[in-house]
Amino acid sequence: MHSQDVAPRPTRHSKPVVDVEQAQAALVAHYPRLVRLAYLVLPPGLGRSRRVLTAHALTQRALPRGRASTTVIPTQGKGGEARDGDPGYSFIRLRVVRSVLEAAPPPKRAAWPKRSQLPPLLPRVWGLRLIPRASGADELALDQRLSTLSGAARAAYVLRGLEKLSEDGVRKVLAAAGVADPAAAVQEAAGVPVHGALLGSPAFDPCALQARPTDLMRRRQHTKAALAAAAAVAVCGALLALPGDGRGPDGAAAPSYAQNPAARAALDPARVTKVAPTAWRTAARTDLSVWPARGNLAGDSALLRRALAVWARPSGSVQVSVTPGTPSGGPAGPPQLLYAGEVDSARVVIFYDGLRVARYAEPKNGAMGAALDFARVDAATGAEADAVVLDRVDGNVRYLTAPWVTKAGERDLMKPASGTMDLGPADGVTAPLASPAQQTGSCASWNVLQLTDDAGTRLLTDLGELTPAHLTVGRPTAPQEASGAAALRTWSPFACSLAAMRSQGVRSVNAWEYARQTLPDGTGAATWVCTRADTWRGDEPRVLAQFHTPGGALGAVVAKAESVPACGAKDPHVLAGVLWKSAAGGWYLLAAGSKDTASITASGGVSGSARGNLLAVRAKHGAEAGLTGTLTNGKTVSGLR
Template sequence: MSTSQRRSARVSGRVARDQAEAVIVDQYTRLVLLAYLTLPHTLSRHRRVLVAHALVQRSLPGFRIARADHRVPGQRRSAPVPALTRTRASVVHAALAHDRRPRGWPGFLPSPRALRPMLPVVWGLKLFPRAGGGEEIALGQALSEVSAPARAAFVLLQLEGLSRSEVTELLTAADVPEPEQALIAARGLEATAGGATETLLRSREFDACSVQTRPTDLLRRRRRFRLAWLTAGITALCCAVLATTVGLSPSDEPTRTIDVQPAIDAAQLVHTPRDSWADTSRVDFTAWPARGSRVGDTGLVTRALATWTKPPSGTRVSVAKATSDEPPPGNTQLLYAGEVDGEAVVLFHDGRRVVRYVEPPSPLDPASLDITRSDEADVTTAASLVVSRKAGKVRYLTAPWIAEAQTRDLLTPNSPGRPLDVSDEGVTDAVPELPGKGSCDSLPVLQLRSSSKIVEKHAFLVADLGGLTPVHLSYTPLPGTGAPPRQPREATSTAALLSWARTACRLPEMRHSGVRAVNQWDFAEQDLPERGGDAVWSCTRAFTWRGPGDILVQFRTSKESATAPAKLVGQARSTASCSRFGQHIVASTPWTAGSGQHYLLAAGSREVTGIDVTGEVKASGKDRSLAVKAPADPDVTVRARMKDGETLDEVGSRP
């Protein structure tokens, strides 16, 4: 009798294992995708591909790595456990635990789990998924910025179609301490992917089962093969010692190697004399001297040039819109080489572009390369560069002609700037980044002042919008103030700061769009009906390095708070409006008086002599502004009459 029971148990276990194997084979691609996206993004793409396959294959019951089986979600002890549910839990648990280091384990070494050999093993080839488009890259970047449990929850919700409760139970089974937090973060990722989430997740950017291959370094591999039989015994002994050692000294840490020949030698780089900025009429990046504690570190500079020439696999590369990623030319200039926030940073300029190379302290972590346009930079747009961006903080490298640096909040126009410490090398203390979309509690910017050696009492504002070059902020005042028409000036006056305080909350929407400068033009002022106070119409124009510009037309009233965000009434992309090549503008908006009466308001710039309205409302005026009773949201066409007899259509489209 007892023998029969034992035989029955063995048969039951074999059937469960057979079912698990069938599930793994049938759902292999989806399980590998789940593991690939959950694994830490600090791994190279090659390593993530191999580890993802290994974790799925080792999720078969019987492997020690599958430790989540005893806590499969939503199952009673008497009920059979679905093989797919068990396998998902095992894969998620293993992926989350892959980079979990024991207490005291050195930070520059992979976790013991990462060091454990797992099939499949690939020799002589690098494997990585094919590159996707802009949407896939944006989603990949967003995934890298959230936790591994959030990535797992996102895939389970969007691709596997599990309910929130099922995902919560599965994450709990995978030893996630706060699964609800992971679900909240996963929901936040949906905004990045939009309605095409499943399509993006199934794209080739994340398909670890359809990969490209490239050889590893062939010459190095050949040398290593010749020496392998001589060093095999010593290597085995060293590995045994490493496995029992608590940590390594910095001198034992592996060093970075150069796999390609740089396009130019470090000795060919241009070094501008330290004081030439004070004796030149061209005050831009060409006047920057080479600064930093590691300017003489030929190895670091050579690695930076080699990475720029041909980025190694795993390098994080960011190239701004309409910017060439071609190798460094012969006239490349060294701007900076030094240590910032524990990382080695090198900055180059080649007349058209600025390039930043960042090298983490551990060779096991990937380097990064950022390339952006900088042609036609001037005393303001070449006044600073972002040298480090970490944990919501930014450090800038200021130009040699900057005599004073301050920070100020655009939302508190009546508060003075606060002094900002700058090192002898020109690196500032860390300051907060601008908030993302939807958050507008504070808008920190830099207020810089040029040395009197090049211009007297010249202070100006710059803001970080996600690129290497901070954006120059300027202001054009209302007509009739005695200022020349359409003449932007620095946004440091009281009127400029008050205007920017009402419209600055739109700045975060311009992040990562290659903006060079933003001008705030108050083009019209209008008395509101029924003693509603007065209103100011503004056109905010973003000038890009590549030429085209986008505009936002905004409307603010005196009855509102001095920092209340202005109303967006029009917008247009790739337009010349609100620039010296588009000097005239007319705009309109619905408005409701305190009595509840609805009006249509319209206003134009200084050359406008009259405004005509057709459609659901018909009206005509002989002034630069117009106010007429109208339905709550009328369908109208607004045109302006100009001094020269021409007509002008309303700018852009309403949001």
């Protein structure tokens, strides 16, 4: 081992030392977040395509060439403790911020441009423009607002909103990055309201990209026919030289560069962990770590080698999808094999590394079209470790189920009285069921997966990700399974609201019927339900307050919020209201809080108050009102909006 690879342990009076391997581990583990930070801080005037490539280039250049000394700047806000507890991450983040701020100003005529101010040499994509997904109106407005800020102020805004640093923590990072007046930058950034959810939007994700062609006419004019023919001959010759189906040993993986011994061991198919088929029967836990290796290709070393190589080094031809909040880097050590086999028209391999599930798929015929999917599954037990998506074809989805699952079925959540259709499973693989995550148009059904084992029956739903979300009902402090008759009736009118939670990294969704209210016109009682989607990353939950009148097919979303404790285990309270029109044509403001609400007051466009957790006040069409509730313990709560 060479001296430059390991840094000495810091003394009491020295700065913490970060060596190259520690910095690389932090860079790989948090690469998507670091690239997003760079993308947001770069000036929007660069254009989205160059901004994407520059963000990747500057992030990759942040890796030091040797050991480096840095003072760790700790976070003061929630959400970043796990990252900033690692000196490697703090050091890499500081280098990214510094290089992005250097890249932002245009080069001066009288001075040589800095390396960060030059167009990136790598990564480079020829013939394509890579841009993030289309922006919504809110994302576009935020991007335009950020473009009016200075580079230092943009950095302050992103560190505050994305990294959840306190103002003091932001000032320290900016000062360390070389900003002349960090306080002024923080003050300038304070003029833009913090939108943490928008900063995490796919529109600002330079790792989830759309490909578009460059100027085709210009390329045609500058491309020589002889060069095109020579390239075609070279490619054809290389393909003919490959054995078998045209795949090299590493398949769709990018070229391999020098790796340390640990990285090479992680990519050795002979070292992949394969759990015995009966290990789960005597294990103390019911989680993914006791799943056996299944599938008719579990012994195919060439397939496993390709899957591991693509995981570590996906080439540009690989379609990569990542659940929000999931690191997408290669395995830190030999992973556990959950499945390797042929499913429909593909060969599929599923690995588990203790934190993530990684799914590799390649077509049975041909070398093109490989896909790589990641999902975060840390601390998944019970229902959360019951199933993983195995394949999606023609709007249908297949699951690989846990070895303890004895029965799998499909049922329509919108039809609580209907039965279930048997799905097997056979050797852990279910028959295909229609996926609600891929349906378009009106919502007429919502098919869910019903799994049974010795512990009971549970419901899971596909939200377009590698792991299905667990559905529950009841008070957030003690949720119950959603498979009982009463629970199915609770979920039925609100099943379609699950569409708003697709691709959000959702771990579980709970539906809580927190109030029933007799309608003023005497036509029956309406129900108030709060649905809360908690994510695998533990932050940014999505909360919907919904209202359902007698005889209505679907509930109506009357309020929604993100990153709030309401309707959750830590704060099992909720208050929401709706303008409702009676059959006679009269308008009312109806409001309801959880059972421990002592009084509700409406102000603004509608005035009124009531003791207890229900309020009904006459109103005018289009009126706007604010709601305030007082709990039995004297605490005040505001209505969701």
